[in-house]
Amino acid sequence: MTSRVEPERRARHRRRTSRRRAVVGGLSAFALTGAAIVTSTMMSSSASAATTWPTANGSEAVSATIPVSGARDGGMKRYYGSGDLAGDGQEExxxxxxxxxxxxxxxxxxxxxxxxxGIHCQGSCNLQNVWWEDVGEDAATFRGGNSATYTVYGGGAKKAADKVFQHNGGGKLVVSKFAAQDFKTLYRSCGNCSTQYKRTSIFNTIEVTAPGSRLVGINTNYGDTAALRGITIIGDSGKKIVPCQKYIGNNTGAEPPTNGSGPDGTHCNYTASDLTYQ
Structure with a gap:
């Protein structure tokens, strides 16, 4: 399985509750509005309750991609694919x-x-309180240039047979107060896109629940960096989930080889104290 995603359409990578306000990296949690909204409550290192997942406020079938410019508030409605968008696996x-x-x-x-x-960001974007009940090919793909900044705040994703976040463009991704359950890879910097970039990723206050294979995958030869802060890992007593997997990326479409794993102060930036196992 590769990480390739060509620009825009084809040749993509194959593939209890608490109402306390949380502070993440100096930023207070968003006061999200709308009917029947349930915000994610991420755990502190000493907490024992998992994230509360929301109940949908109605459903809408989507047969053609919905373009978004400016801001769109879904009011916690469920959107699901139909017709040409009815795929739910790793189809290219x-x-x-x-x-x-x-x-x-x-x-x-x-x-x-x-x-x-899922969602494609063509440039800088903000995803706030977005939830994926059953990830299809990927949950979100980021396609902007070197100056793009993508933020994911709140929300969560379940049942990702491959990746949750796919980073094909350049720029920086910041993910805060996010939950993932039953996944293979939380984040992958594209390993073999035809145009490659140095990519930066930051993960603050993240809760992941096994099974899972790796949190982040980055390309050391392109100068990628990933910072992990306040990561809670549930149900992985054997510590099989790799926090940070390093690869040697390419722009030829070949399967990228691994290049070690673990903190190194350069590419994988975290310490043992940033990871809490429950």
Whole structure:
């Protein structure tokens, strides 16, 4: 299975509750609005309760990708693929449920099954309180240039047979207060896209529940960096989930070889105290 995703459509990578406000990296949690909204409550290192997942406020079938520019508030409605968007596996070339223009914000949305290729960000974007009930090809793919900044705040994803977040463009991704359950890879910097970049990723206050294979995968030869802070890992007593897997990426489409794993102060930036096992 490769990490290849060509620009825009084809040749993509194959594939209890608490109401306390949390502070992540100096930023207070968003006060999200809308009917029947349930915000994710991420755990502190000493907590023992998992994230509360929301209940949908209605459902809508989507047969053609929904373009988003500016801001769109879904009011916690569930959107799921139909017709050409009815794929829910690792089929190549799937289109997304939502395609966000540069600078767009999508919030308070649930993506159901089938999930197609989730969300595509064409440039900088903001995903706030977005939930994936059953990830299709990928949950979200980031396609902007070197100056792009993508933020994911709140929300969560389940049942990702491959990746949750796929980073094909350049720029920086910041993920905060996010939950993932039953996944293979939480984040992958594209290992063999035809155009490669140095990519930066930061993960703050993340809760993952096994089974899972790795949190992040990055390309050392392109100068990628990943920072992990406040990571809670549930149900992995054997510590089989790799926090940071390093690869040697390429632009030829070949399967990238691994290049070690673990903190190194350069590419994989975290310490043992950043990881809490429950």
């Amino acid at each position: 070339g799937q289109d997304p449920i939502f395609r966000l223009a540069d600078g767009a914000t999508l919030k308070n949305v649930i993506i159901g099954k089938p999930g197609a290729d």
